[in-house]
Amino acid sequence: DAMVIQNPRYQVTQFGKPVTLSCSQTLNHNVMYWYQQKSSQAPKLLFHYYDKDFNNEADTPDNFQSRRPNTSFCFLDIRSPGLGDAAMYLCATSYSRSTGYTFGSGTRLTVV
């Protein structure tokens, strides 16, 4: 009964080939987040949606985009993956600031 589901669990893509990671939630939370986590580093926020309002972090590269077609789904698009984009990508949802996040299992992206 996973409540935040990320697909696929592992993704291999070629250098420069667009790739999309998906996240779905059954919690009906307003807010959905995408984090990037590289080895031995803290998860780093890329962007989030509050309902349909998109909020990009200032240092998120233009190469990273996101779509949220409805409350349940959110996608992370990497237009031209580079070797440096290999990482674990975490999706999370939240209801409010005080309740914390619910995370998905993550998608591990490998760029070859």
Next chain:
Amino acid sequence: AQRVTQPEKLLSVFKGAPVELKCNYSYSGSPELFWYVQYSRQRLQLLLRHISRESIKGFTADLNKGETSFHLKKPFAQEEDSAMYYCALSSYGGSQGNLIFGKGTKLSVKP
């Protein structure tokens, strides 16, 4: 600047020993602080929130605004506590909060 610091990358203790995972933060407003845990091959999950003052799996954490700390403590460590622990700070006011994470501390509890 908003920042969360976990000074220890790895903490190794024996079963039954007390454990303290350190977390310091830098934030100009009124912080919301959390501890998240990630067991091997599992997703990151919320362990506890400072606002609820709860004890989860024997762990407690007290917010010390004077020392800007939110250390995680457990009096008697168990082997099943071995995991990666992340301290996190919620940086926004209002209803949604963007979490800023520390780099994490790997806790290893030996038999």
